[in-house]
Amino acid sequence: MVDVRSGIGEALPPPEVEDVELYHPHSWWTRYVFSQDAKIIAIQYATTAIAIGMVALVLSWLIRLQLGFPNTFQFVSPEAYYQFITMHGMIMVIYLLTALFLGGFGNYLIPLMVGARDMVFPYANMLSYWIYLLAVLVLVASFFAPGGPTGAGWTLYPPQAVLSGTPGGRDWGIILMLSSLIIFIIGFTMGGLNYVVTVLQGRARGMTLMRMPLTVWGIFTATVMALLAFPALFVACVMMLFDRLLGTSFFMPAIVEMGEQLQYGGGSPILFQHLFWFFGHPEVYIVALPAFGIVSDLISTHARKNIFGYRMMVWAIVIIGALSFIVWAHHMYVSGMNPYFGFFFATTTLIIAVPTAIKVYNWVLTLWRGNIHLTLPMLFALAFIVTFVNGGLTGLFLGNVVVDVPLSDTMFVVAHFHMVMGVAPILVIFGAIYHWYPKITGRMLNETLGQIHFWVTFVGAYAIFFPMHYVGLAGVPRRYHELGEAAFVPESINDLNAFISIMALIVGAAQILFLFNLVWSLRHGREAGGNPWRATTLEWQTPETPPPHGNWGKELPVVYRWAYDYSVPGAPEDFIPQNHPTPGRVSHEAAP
Amino acid sequence: MAVVVILVLLALGSVLFHVFSPWWWTPIASNWSFIDNTIIITFWITGFAFVAVVLFMAYCVLRFRHRPGNTADYEPENRRLESWLATGTTLGVAAMLTPGLFVWNQFITVPDGAAEVEVVGQQWLWNFRLPGADGKLGMTDARDVTPENALGLNRNDAASLDDLIIEGGELHLPIGKPVKVLLRSVDVLHDFYVPEFRAKMDMVPGMITYFWFTPTRTGTFEILCAELCGVGHPQMRGTVVVDTEEDYQAWLAEQQTFSQLTASSETRSPATATAAATAQ
Numbered sequence: 001m002v003d004v005r006s007g008i009g010e011a012l013p014p015p016e017v018e019d020v021e022l023y024h025p026h027s028w029w030t031r032y033v034f035s036q037d038a039k040i041i042a043i044q045y046a047t048t049a050i051a052i053g054m055v056a057l058v059l060s061w062l063i064r065l066q067l068g069f070p071n072t073f074q075f076v077s078p079e080a081y082y083q084f085i086t087m088h089g090m091i092m093v094i095y096l097l098t099a100l101f102l103g104g105f106g107n108y109l110i111p112l113m114v115g116a117r118d119m120v121f122p123y124a125n126m127l128s129y130w131i132y133l134l135a136v137l138v139l140v141a142s143f144f145a146p147g148g149p150t151g152a153g154w155t156l157y158p159p160q161a162v163l164s165g166t167p168g169g170r171d172w173g174i175i176l177m178l179s180s181l182i183i184f185i186i187g188f189t190m191g192g193l194n195y196v197v198t199v200l201q202g203r204a205r206g207m208t209l210m211r212m213p214l215t216v217w218g219i220f221t222a223t224v225m226a227l228l229a230f231p232a233l234f235v236a237c238v239m240m241l242f243d244r245l246l247g248t249s250f251f252m253p254a255i256v257e258m259g260e261q262l263q264y265g266g267g268s269p270i271l272f273q274h275l276f277w278f279f280g281h282p283e284v285y286i287v288a289l290p291a292f293g294i295v296s297d298l299i300s301t302h303a304r305k306n307i308f309g310y311r312m313m314v315w316a317i318v319i320i321g322a323l324s325f326i327v328w329a330h331h332m333y334v335s336g337m338n339p340y341f342g343f344f345f346a347t348t349t350l351i352i353a354v355p356t357a358i359k360v361y362n363w364v365l366t367l368w369r370g371n372i373h374l375t376l377p378m379l380f381a382l383a384f385i386v387t388f389v390n391g392g393l394t395g396l397f398l399g400n401v402v403v404d405v406p407l408s409d410t411m412f413v414v415a416h417f418h419m420v421m422g423v424a425p426i427l428v429i430f431g432a433i434y435h436w437y438p439k440i441t442g443r444m445l446n447e448t449l450g451q452i453h454f455w456v457t458f459v460g461a462y463a464i465f466f467p468m469h470y471v472g473l474a475g476v477p478r479r480y481h482e483l484g485e486a487a488f489v490p491e492s493i494n495d496l497n498a499f500i501s502i503m504a505l506i507v508g509a510a511q512i513l514f515l516f517n518l519v520w521s522l523r524h525g526r527e528a529g530g531n532p533w534r535a536t537t538l539e540w541q542t543p544e545t546p547p548p549h550g551n552w553g554k555e556l557p558v559v560y561r562w563a564y565d566y567s568v569p570g571a572p573e574d575f576i577p578q579n580h581p582t583p584g585r586v587s588h589e590a591a592p
Numbered sequence: 593m594a595v596v597v598i599l600v601l602l603a604l605g606s607v608l609f610h611v612f613s614p615w616w617w618t619p620i621a622s623n624w625s626f627i628d629n630t631i632i633i634t635f636w637i638t639g640f641a642f643v644a645v646v647l648f649m650a651y652c653v654l655r656f657r658h659r660p661g662n663t664a665d666y667e668p669e670n671r672r673l674e675s676w677l678a679t680g681t682t683l684g685v686a687a688m689l690t691p692g693l694f695v696w697n698q699f700i701t702v703p704d705g706a707a708e709v710e711v712v713g714q715q716w717l718w719n720f721r722l723p724g725a726d727g728k729l730g731m732t733d734a735r736d737v738t739p740e741n742a743l744g745l746n747r748n749d750a751a752s753l754d755d756l757i758i759e760g761g762e763l764h765l766p767i768g769k770p771v772k773v774l775l776r777s778v779d780v781l782h783d784f785y786v787p788e789f790r791a792k793m794d795m796v797p798g799m800i801t802y803f804w805f806t807p808t809r810t811g812t813f814e815i816l817c818a819e820l821c822g823v824g825h826p827q828m829r830g831t832v833v834v835d836t837e838e839d840y841q842a843w844l845a846e847q848q849t850f851s852q853l854t855a856s857s858e859t860r861s862p863a864t865a866t867a868a869a870t871a872q
Contacts, residue, residue, distance in 0.1 A: 082823060261734075405791055
């Protein structure tokens with residue numbers, strides 16, 4: 001059995017690789033703009049992701065204005081509405097969440113947490129960011145292109161995505177969307193290979209895999225998954241682009257559009273759905289696993305207690321990652337695919353609930369007999385558990401094939417995925433920013449602003465998405481610009497929709513407060529010192545804060561223990577850093 | 593402390609909202625009450641899990657929040673507890689999955705003797721086709737679609753000629769008889785969705801999909817499209833009327849066959865063409 005905790009007495013392995021010779025910038029441009037330092041790249045990624053995320057936020061306001069108060073805001077035409085929901089979804093899933101978790105947190109935390117000086121391929125890392133920026137610019141360009149951005153829904157299902165009944169279908173919208181995704185994937189692959197190789201090859205001496213913080217495990221597994229899943233989206237995008245531009249028929253059967261025979265034939269629209277969801281389902285976990293990892297570390301640090309069941313947590317991450325590749329067709333129960341697939345995919349989908357539930361138990365059991373400091377990161381972590389459990393449980397409705405039939409394509413689905421992969425991971429992002437901002441900038445974020453931000457965001461987001469499930473249960477379909485007259489829902493559903501919209505406006509506004517805090521605290525925040533949370537992991541042990549180029553000064557750190565030596569009995573303090581050679585409680589047995 | 597209060601309120605509030613809010617599913621009008629029951633079971637199991645986790649968290653925060661002198665336990669693992677929890681979860685999941693799979697098996701197994709009805713989607717309206725006297729639906733192809741033949745029936749297939757065609761109108765179904773709904777689209781994805789029937793299925797150009805159900809009460813129900821099909825998606829509405837057998841037969845007798853429709857459009861179109869020509 002691997003002892004995951006202190007390893008005193010084991011011979012310290014000799015360094016496998018020489019300390020790397022870093023690229024040293026010579027000018028302001030190569031230091032801050034075309035930087036090869038993962039920390040700068042991380043900030044570039046995060047800033048770009050948050051900036052484009054603000055566009056998605058404004059779009060969500062416009063969507064909710066229309067849904068809450070139909071026929072009031074004339075500028076939200078049906079065309080505009082479909083463009084807004086499409087761009088909102090695509091930006092949030094790909095350009096914000098994926099980019100921020102992997103490009104942002106991955107770049108900042110991996111080298112620091114594993115004790116490396118930088119990513120192993122700094123130049124490719126730099127390219128990765130600039131290609132990502134290009135993808136974002138192409139995406140933004142579609143707002144200004146003739147016909148506007150695509151309104152095909154973020155799933156981009158053909159044939160409608162490339163036909164004239166959909167905004168952007170025969171204009172620039174869909175072309176720019178597909179091109180932007182292709183560019184994004186190229187950029188991501190460069191970054192992703194970097195994260196994986198750095199975790200595998202760049203770790204400090206003594207940092208065994210089973211001593212890595214769960215944050216690194218989450219980001220690492222998510223990156224491996226992304227490298228395997230994104231190619232499916234890549235080929236789907238290329239094929240659809242060919243269908244649109246060159247007249248091929250990968251996804252296009254014989255079609256009559258508005259009374260006119262089109263020159264397509266023999267393709268399969270369902271093939272696209274399989275490719276899309278072969279990417280799309282792992283994508284959920286590409287966003288969720290880094291959040292799982294980060295939240296584990298937040299809870300452990302702020303409850304001053306080791307994460308409960310570390311090895312189980314690692315295996316749960318790996319098993320969830322693997323299983324998530326064989327559940328994709330649960331997005332397609334009513335797609336018209338062979339109905340016998342339903343048995344298989346419902347079973348695999350519900351099996352995934354078991355390792356996921358174990359993670360939840362281990363988080364709450366970490367709180368049990370802890371010493372819980374209700375800091376902002378801890379508050380966000382608690383809010384994450386609530387929203388994630390809520391959203392995960394409604395997944396058991398949708399994953400259970402026959403239960404999905406009435407609920408599929410209704411607002412229940414919208415409520416479910418927003419709760420589980422929107423609200424929950426974003427709460428972790430906030431928690432993580434409150435947690436690591438002191439390391440990144442040397443200053444603490446303002447506590448009062450943070451408290452307001454937390455309460456409005458948590459309670460508000462729950463008040464938006466919890467009732468929304470019942471809008472769907474009542475039968476209201478998703479992607480309806482307006483429901484119009486419908487005998488099957490009570491009139492009062494309009495009041496509920498208006499309430500949800502008002503909450504959405506308020507929660508959105510609270511994010512402006514958060515952005516203000518980010519900027520204001522840069523100058524005026526309280527000085528943080530090197531390790532304000534008294535945390536064990538390596539990034540808090542850097543000789544300088546913020547860590548300079550090369551991270552560690554002259555000597556690379558050496559790791560003697562796992563990442564969770566909090567409140568070790570007999571230790572002088574309630575935490576022992578990973579690079580601290582003092583023996584903790586060496587002979588502690590894993591099993592009782 | 594505010595956290596504890598909010599967590600408890602949130603758990604209880606969610607339960608109260610579930611029980612007392614007026615927003616619930618519309619009364620069922622098909623045989624799929626099994627689906628409703630499975631949803632109810634799932635609500636109970638998941639609701640229990642949610643309340644348990646949130647209240648446990650609230651308790652932990654109350655009991656183990658930081659106070660001077662507090663220290664945390666050091667307990668990296670607890671094999672027995674972990675395996676108990678894993679086993680319990682597996683059982684709960686199985687309790688939801690097993691009935692679900694049984695009902696799914698019923699859902700995809702069409703009973704013998706179910707009447708076939710075809711629904712054809714196009715941007716943005718619903719068309720229907722019923723087999724004629726021969727009891728068979730004729731062959732179709734999107735390539736055969738013309739303004740006079742909106743559903744793309746094959747004129748050379750004898751089985752097509754007596755098919756009853758209902759373009760953009762309302763569909764009638766007899767109560768108490770199982771129906772196999774064959775779904776087809778001539779342009780993009782659509783989804784035939786009647787909330788009261790609980791069942792729905794996508795319509796995919798290039799293939800024929802299906803589901804079956806038995807209408808269990810008479811009435812008029814709205815058909816919605818549940819798969820994004822372009823800007824007209826929310827306006828793609830239709831009506832299905834569940835009739836008594838008598839009313840159904842009366843309605844059926846009024847419908848036109850494919851050959852009647854073709855004949856009338858052939859006599860009509862040259863006339864309209866001449867009229868148009870003289871107008872110029």
